[in-house]
Amino acid sequence: MLYDVQMTVNGQAVSGKVEARTLLAQFIREHLRLTGTHVGCDTTQCGCCVVHVDGVAMKSCTMLAVQAEGKAITTIEGLAAEDGTLHPMQQAFRDHHGLQCGFCTPGMVMMGVDIARRLPGADEKTVRHQLEGNICRCTGYQGIVEAIIDGSAKINAVRS
């Protein structure tokens, strides 16, 4: 049996027919062809699949597409401006060398934006704790942590 799902993804209304077991990550990647959301582990550990559901960071590999019915989803593709100007968190990752191979990066950036929302002014120790569910095999985290602190400062400066 197929289920109709409707949600908003990066500001656009989308719909599809999915099996009950179709994961949100699968729906985003295979149905919507938004392949910026990565699947690293498929076991809720690595955080490559983090997207925002109604503005809150969640692991899309451990959510069913049907559970996202009616929700507003933001993926990494939804962060930059129309003209290609990077989101402040993306720019900070670029400035601080917060990526190497880039596989973990979409999840790191989405989690970084979530940290900026929840914990403005978070220090290095807090940011490291907050990244417990995001694994990077390349960078050693140094650049990622610096990027999130800087990106968060820029996001929150604009807000206040």
Added chain:
Amino acid sequence: MHNFNYHRASDVAGAAALLKDVDDGKLLAGGMTLLPTLKNRLAAPSDLIDLAGVSDLKGISIEGDEVVIRAMTPHAVVAASHEVATAIPALAALAGGIGDPAVRHRGTIGGSVANADPAADYPAAIVGLNATVVTNQRSIAADDFFLGLFETALRPGEIITSVRFKNPSRAHYLKFRHPASGYAVVGIMVAQYASGVRVAVTGAGPSVFRVSAMEAALDKSFTPKSIADIAVSADQLMGDIHCSAEYRAHIVKVYARRAVEALTA
């Protein structure tokens, strides 16, 4: 993952009726345990009944000397709750130490308590803070709720609706965190009530347990020194790839003392 039918419940009675009607139904809360279990094909229910749309299963309230947390409240909401942090700071801290932020955004207290993972954090709070688990059928006292490894007093079809925690005069939760998963290798809740001290240990055994020798000693004198020499036997504890039963027994002793230190410093 095997396929299944998906249902959205709009109230508890509806969820209970659906559970009865379908072949082999399971409730879906945050899915942080259930979906990984289905992916591994360790379970293959015919139907999932999603509780996410049941609005009266969400939220936190203070009722008399109790903190009431409804079943579908995510860990992150408990961790960030001003009410919880004011009434029982140890409970807010415990919720904020579960897994990682994305897990805390979805995982719920009801799912965690129903699942009764031996290394889960909430069982230490349920037993340590003398909570009552309220279901659609009855109220279950903490000491009667956890029966063993992944085993609870819940009957088939029974739905947890809320958990009521008794406000202690002081309490502290200390966890030896597994570095990869965040689960408790050992987690200890020490709570003091007018009626006596409760010491609950999760992670170390097949199910959460109380250490009555420590409780009695702390009743006499609430100091780190009074329990410094009280050991728990490794016989009933778990040994696995993470560490031996003897190691866990040692951590129980050291962490219980440190929890009391934190409360008396």
